[in-house]
Amino acid sequence: MRTFPKLSDPGSGSEPRAMPNPGLARRAVTVHEAGTVQHGDDWLVEEAPVELRYDGENFAVMMATPADLEDFAWGFSLSEGLVSDAGAIRGVAVRELLEGHVVDIDTGGTALVDAGPARLLPGRSGCGLCGSRRLEDVLRPMPPVPDGPMLGRDALGRALAALAQRQPLNGSTGAVHAAAWASPDGEILRVREDVGRHNALDKLLGALCREGVDLRGGFVLATSRASYEMVTKAARLGIGLLAAISAPTALAVELARAGNLTLAGFVRPGRYVVYSHPGRLQAQQGSR
Known part of the structure; x- marks a missing residue:
């Protein structure tokens, strides 16, 4: 803190x-x-405009912290369903301009982006929906998340206790969200930070996909609320458990239940609330 x-x-x-x-x-x-x-x-x-271009064509301008932008490009592309899999991304180039940053994603023309005009609205750092132009873009059904390992009894508490020491940006500013990847026993393996919670998650997912990490073998802990976008991004990449230090929304819970994703909120030392599919979490000692 x-x-x-x-x-x-x-x-x-x-x-x-x-x-x-x-x-x-x-x-x-x-x-x-x-x-x-x-x-x-x-x-x-810092909070700066980041323009995402697919195969030379502008797609969106997002407000983000200008760090780990290559991870951001990978994670955003995959979690938004703009590429079919990580192999579709041939390369990512980041350029810093006076006005902000331009990120060029090369997919060889396979990116699933509209051929029409670019998104009408820029994405604000706290918004995971800005720029979507159609209702069907917002609530796209996700395939059920595959079953994965059961977490250790103290995994969430262990990850929560360690996360505070793995947030250098937040330690310097007090204004940044983090998304962490942890093993089933709660060891934090990767952390990414951003002024926007969705961006932090995209950066984390991008880093994991670039490294070829098996996303069925751990869980995500986020220092934010669990909105439906966070659930959708995690489910689209096959992550079985999303934990947040704040509350989920009602829609997030419904999507998690429908998608076989375990959703936990209000993660605190020695306490958390499970909203869907509790079978991936061992019961606390003394539970009744």
Whole structure:
């Protein structure tokens, strides 16, 4: 948990510190507290336009933290069903421009994107639906998630306890979501961060797919609510369990139940709530 203020003194005469992580920006601030005024610098998370192009054609502009953008391209393409599988992505090129970032995804013309105009709306960092133009794009049925391993009794608690130490962007800014991939016993294996919860999940999924990880062999823990988009993205890639530190929506629960996905929310030390398919989670000791 970040403690504010986390400042450096701009008048110290020292050279500015190197940026500790991509996606961070340093800005001058003034803190008013208990009748005193303190001047210094603070680290803020960056939020920038990211234009996604498939085979040279613009598809969408998303607001995202400009880090791990190649992972983002892979994850977004797969979780949105724009490519049939990871093998359809031949390459990803990221370019930084004055206005933002352009990500070119080469699919050899196989991307399942509309031939018409690009998405009418840019995707905001907190929005997983912005830019969809048809109702049928929103609620597309997912095939049932295959059965996977049962999680250890303390897996969610173990992953939750470890996650706070695996979020460098959030540790510096206090403004970033994370999505983590954990083993069935709760060991965190991968983490990706972004100012948007959907983007963090896409970055994580992209990293896992690029590495060829078996997505039936673990679970996702997200530092956000579990919206229907989060459930859909996880289910589309065959992930059997999605856990979130906040609440799910009613639609997310219905989709998880229909798709054989285990959905847990309000993950806290020693406590969580299971909304669908509890069979993948061992009962807590002393349960009744």
